[in-house]
Amino acid sequence: MKDKAITLSDIAQKLNVSIVTVSKALRDHPDISKQTTKLIKKVSEEMGYSPNLMARNLSARNTNTIGVVIPKIAHFFFGSIIEKIYDVAFENNYEIILMVSQENAEREKRHIQTLLSMKVDGIIISISQETKDYEIFETVKRRGVPLVFMDRVPEIGGVNTVAVDDYTGAYKAIEHALNIGYKNIGHFAGYTKINIGYGRSKGFVDAMNDHGIEVNPDWLIEGGFGEKYGYEAFLKLYRENNLPDLIFTVTYPVALGVYQAVHEIGLRIPEDIDLICFGNAKMQSLLSPALSCIDQPTHMIAEKSMEILLENIRLGEDFEIKKEMIDTSLILRETCVAKNKSIPSESDVQNLPAGK
Amino acid sequence: MKDKAITLSDIAQKLNVSIVTVSKALRDHPDISKQTTKLIKKVSEEMGYSPNLMARNLSARNTNTIGVVIPKIAHFFFGSIIEKIYDVAFENNYEIILMVSQENAEREKRHIQTLLSMKVDGIIISISQETKDYEIFETVKRRGVPLVFMDRVPEIGGVNTVAVDDYTGAYKAIEHALNIGYKNIGHFAGYTKINIGYGRSKGFVDAMNDHGIEVNPDWLIEGGFGEKYGYEAFLKLYRENNLPDLIFTVTYPVALGVYQAVHEIGLRIPEDIDLICFGNAKMQSLLSPALSCIDQPTHMIAEKSMEILLENIRLGEDFEIKKEMIDTSLILRETCVAKNKSIPSESDVQNLPAGK
DNA sequence: TTGAAAGCGCTAACAG
DNA sequence: CTGTTAGCGCTTTCAA
Numbered sequence: 107m108k109d110k111a112i113t114l115s116d117i118a119q120k121l122n123v124s125i126v127t128v129s130k131a132l133r134d135h136p137d138i139s140k141q142t143t144k145l146i147k148k149v150s151e152e153m154g155y156s157p158n159l160m161a162r163n164l165s166a167r168n169t170n171t172i173g174v175v176i177p178k179i180a181h182f183f184f185g186s187i188i189e190k191i192y193d194v195a196f197e198n199n200y201e202i203i204l205m206v207s208q209e210n211a212e213r214e215k216r217h218i219q220t221l222l223s224m225k226v227d228g229i230i231i232s233i234s235q236e237t238k239d240y241e242i243f244e245t246v247k248r249r250g251v252p253l254v255f256m257d258r259v260p261e262i263g264g265v266n267t268v269a270v271d272d273y274t275g276a277y278k279a280i281e282h283a284l285n286i287g288y289k290n291i292g293h294f295a296g297y298t299k300i301n302i303g304y305g306r307s308k309g310f311v312d313a314m315n316d317h318g319i320e321v322n323p324d325w326l327i328e329g330g331f332g333e334k335y336g337y338e339a340f341l342k343l344y345r346e347n348n349l350p351d352l353i354f355t356v357t358y359p360v361a362l363g364v365y366q367a368v369h370e371i372g373l374r375i376p377e378d379i380d381l382i383c384f385g386n387a388k389m390q391s392l393l394s395p396a397l398s399c400i401d402q403p404t405h406m407i408a409e410k411s412m413e414i415l416l417e418n419i420r421l422g423e424d425f426e427i428k429k430e431m432i433d434t435s436l437i438l439r440e441t442c443v444a445k446n447k448s449i450p451s452e453s454d455v456q457n458l459p460a461g462k
Numbered sequence: 463m464k465d466k467a468i469t470l471s472d473i474a475q476k477l478n479v480s481i482v483t484v485s486k487a488l489r490d491h492p493d494i495s496k497q498t499t500k501l502i503k504k505v506s507e508e509m510g511y512s513p514n515l516m517a518r519n520l521s522a523r524n525t526n527t528i529g530v531v532i533p534k535i536a537h538f539f540f541g542s543i544i545e546k547i548y549d550v551a552f553e554n555n556y557e558i559i560l561m562v563s564q565e566n567a568e569r570e571k572r573h574i575q576t577l578l579s580m581k582v583d584g585i586i587i588s589i590s591q592e593t594k595d596y597e598i599f600e601t602v603k604r605r606g607v608p609l610v611f612m613d614r615v616p617e618i619g620g621v622n623t624v625a626v627d628d629y630t631g632a633y634k635a636i637e638h639a640l641n642i643g644y645k646n647i648g649h650f651a652g653y654t655k656i657n658i659g660y661g662r663s664k665g666f667v668d669a670m671n672d673h674g675i676e677v678n679p680d681w682l683i684e685g686g687f688g689e690k691y692g693y694e695a696f697l698k699l700y701r702e703n704n705l706p707d708l709i710f711t712v713t714y715p716v717a718l719g720v721y722q723a724v725h726e727i728g729l730r731i732p733e734d735i736d737l738i739c740f741g742n743a744k745m746q747s748l749l750s751p752a753l754s755c756i757d758q759p760t761h762m763i764a765e766k767s768m769e770i771l772l773e774n775i776r777l778g779e780d781f782e783i784k785k786e787m788i789d790t791s792l793i794l795r796e797t798c799v800a801k802n803k804s805i806p807s808e809s810d811v812q813n814l815p816a817g818k
Numbered sequence: 819t820t821g822a823a824a825g826c827g828c829t830a831a832c833a834g
Numbered sequence: 835c836t837g838t839t840a841g842c843g844c845t846t847t848c849a850a
Contacts (some may be wrong), residue, residue, distance in 0.1 A: 109604045109605055109606070111578075111605065113842095113843060113844085114843070114844070115843080123820080123821085124820070124821045124822080125821085125843090125844080126820075126821055126822080126844095126845080126846090127819090127820060127821070129843095129844065129845065130820090130845090133845090137819065137820075138819070138820080139819065139820095142819085142820090154601065156575055156578055156579045157579055157843090157844080158520075158579065158581065158842085158843055158844070159576075159579045159580050159581070160516050160519045160520040160525070160580070160581055160842085160843080160844090161520055161826090161842070161843035161844040161845090162843075162844055162845075163516045163826095163844090164514075164516040164517050164520055164825095164826050164827070164828090164842090164843080164844070164845090165825075165826050165843080165844045165845040165846075166826090166844080166845065166846090167826090169516070178545070179535075179541055179544055179545045179548070180538065180541035180542045180544070180545045181541070182536065185535055185536035185537070185541050186536045188535055188536070189534070189535045189536040189562065192535070192561075192562045193564070196569070201559075201576060201580075202560070203557075203559060204558070204560050205548075206545065206548045208549070213552070219512055220515075220557060222467075222512050223512045223513050223514065223515045224515050224516070224557075225514065225515070225516055245510065248465045249465055249467065250465070362744075362745070362748060365748050366747075366748065369748070389718070389745045391722075392718060392721050392722065392725070392745075392749055393745075393748055393749065393750070394749065394750025469826095469827060469828085470827070470828070471827080479836080479837085480836070480837045480838080481827090481828080481837090482828095482829080482830095482836075482837060482838080483835090483836060483837070485827095485828065485829065486829090486836090489829090492835095493835060493836075494835070494836080495835060495836095498835085498836090513827085513828080514826085514827050514828070516826085516827080516828090517826070517827035517828040517829090517842090518827075518828055518829075519828090519842095520826090520827080520828070520829090520842045520843070520844090521827080521828045521829040521830075521841075521842050522828080522829060522830090522842090523842090
């Protein structure tokens with residue numbers, strides 16, 4: 107009933123040539139004459155030949171495949187990065203094997219092992235929020251598999267990294283807030299053990315201190331990068347009757363959690379509590395009030411990561427480690443634009459992306 | 463410099479046993495004694511062995527790998543489905559090869575061919591909005607590769623499908639709108655050539671007609687499933703000075719496009735124009751006003767699709783084609799709750815998902 | 819220009 | 835219980 111897949115040998119038999127000839131012809135090897143190449147291609151097309159990649163990759167040394175490991179996928183930041191990675195891979199004739207760690211270090215490790223077993227040509231990874239053991243990354247390096255850390259970068263040397271300038275982004279945002287009159291500023295910091303949490307948190311603290319304001323430790327809360335954490339952290343402060351005037355959140359899901367809590371309690375933004383977050387998503391401009399943020403250009407992160415990885419793959423041993431730093435920009439919408447007033451700013455009206 | 467990967471033969475040599483013994487031991491084959499199995503496992507662990515999946519899959523007949531093709535990824539609906547698919551795959555020890563067609567039929571076809579070449583054990587696909595040629599799906603069937611169509615389903619027989627009950631969902635939503643007093647209802651219908659567009663559109667038309675209201679053709683606009691289309695369709699009606707009272711959009715991104723346009727123009731929802739859409743996303747409850755919608759349970763779609771596919775893989779020829787229909791539910795928030803009034807409903811306060 | 823031989827790393831069938 | 839023999843489908847020498 108079901109067709110068996112056509113193999114090189116089927117084609118060879120039909121044409122009374124050797125398997126090798128067919129193999130070469132299909133890959134436009136100069137050994138084979140134009141004429142036979144053409145014939146062979148035509149026939150294999152007719153027969154519905156499709157190469158067995160397992161076999162091809164077993165004898166060849168490269169798979170034209172890139173492994174990508176991310177912590178989450180139903181998340182604008184990663185979704186957007188992934189989309190771009192897929193596009194760049196497609197243009198360069200690479201396949202992507204995407205793995206999702208769900209912020210779980212154990213799972214992440216298994217995924218990397220699987221990628222090694224799959225003989226991917228290179229790996230791009232954004233580590234989980236709980237990853238502490240970097241041994242597996244050493245293994246990857248030892249295997250000679252090109253590796254790029256993206257956004258969430260561990261503290262190990264000799265690896266490619268593409269990171270966002272978290273520190274400066276946070277610093278400038280807080281500086282802006284101070285300039286418009288805020289003093290009582292809190293920070294929902296996520297995990298400060300991960301570079302992104304650390305950089306953003308440090309930017310916050312330094313900006314405060316540089317402006318002669320001491321950080322209130324009650325308002326500096328660690329926890330996670332998701333909504334639930336923002337929701338709970340806000341409720342905690344609210345119950346303690348100890349709200350700052352402005353909260354700077356480490357990611358935008360954390361800010362959404364705050365919105366949610368604020369809505370439920372019946373408070374108002376920005377009158378009762380004002381907000382700004384690290385990370386952009388097009389939905390933020392549709393929130394009410396529209397959420398201001400520090401924008402990380404996801405497509406650039408994706409492009410840079412792919413660019414570095416592909417070059418590393420191409421050059422192999424000759425490649426020199428690259429550390430890329432991506433700049434952020436402050437996008438002011440309707441939050442964090444004036445202390446204790448709800449003045450919609452004249453700021454950037456976000457245009458819709460063209461390709462939708 | 464770089465370590466070569468350890469193979470079975472390396473382990474065999476070190477232990478003075480045959481390759482086969484090692485191979486069997488590592489897979490807990492009953493042939494091998496507990497003791498040697500234990501020893502072999504210990505040693506290969508120490509040596510850092512990781513199986514070569516290319517080789518394994520070439521000699522075995524299955525790859526424990528599932529191919530998934532979707533039109534977009536940076537989109538709540540698909541992102542959410544994909545996340546769940548990854549989870550279910552992980553639990554069942556399958557790997558996922560995810561391909562993104564970007565709503566492009568040509569690309570979709572190439573992706574499917576690649577998946578066949580990769581010898582995936584099965585394929586789940588949500589077809590692109592422009593897919594017309596179904597020949598490739600026949601090829602998949604002929605190859606005997608289990609196939610499940612998810613959400614967007616082509617009109618061909620003899621295939622597994624997991625679809626949402628678009629018709630009933632749309633019908634009930636419109637019925638609700640009519641009940642609360644709306645008569646001038648428009649519909650941004652996307653592509654009605656695809657099942658989801660067709661079903662939703664038909665539900666809309668039938669509900670209207672069944673309640674004795676004729677559909678105004680000016681208010682029934684086709685175009686696409688993305689924001690840009692919603693944005694432009696609304697502007698078109700606005701410029702023509704021909705707005706209905708309520709617009710039912712085929713997807714939630716289309717509704718977001720409308721929000722965007724409405725904001726820019728300076729109109730208000732729901733006073734000037736009211737909205738309801740097909741498809742839920744947690745951000746909708748944070749919009750102002752919170753957007754009412756017809757909820758499609760993404761996790762159930764993902765689970766059902768995987769369940770059917772895995773069973774089809776397990777049973778092979780003995781499997782009987784399944785057609786699954788997923789029910790929707792109406793979630794009323796702050797739009798489409800009362801004609802020409804902005805009354806926040808007492809409706810479902812959406813709780814946060816636990817696992818975030 | 820073509821093809822025969824060898825092998826990529828692994829598994830399945832059989833025999834000892 | 836263990837190992838020998840044959841491949842899986844393809845590519846890469848190397849000889850004709």
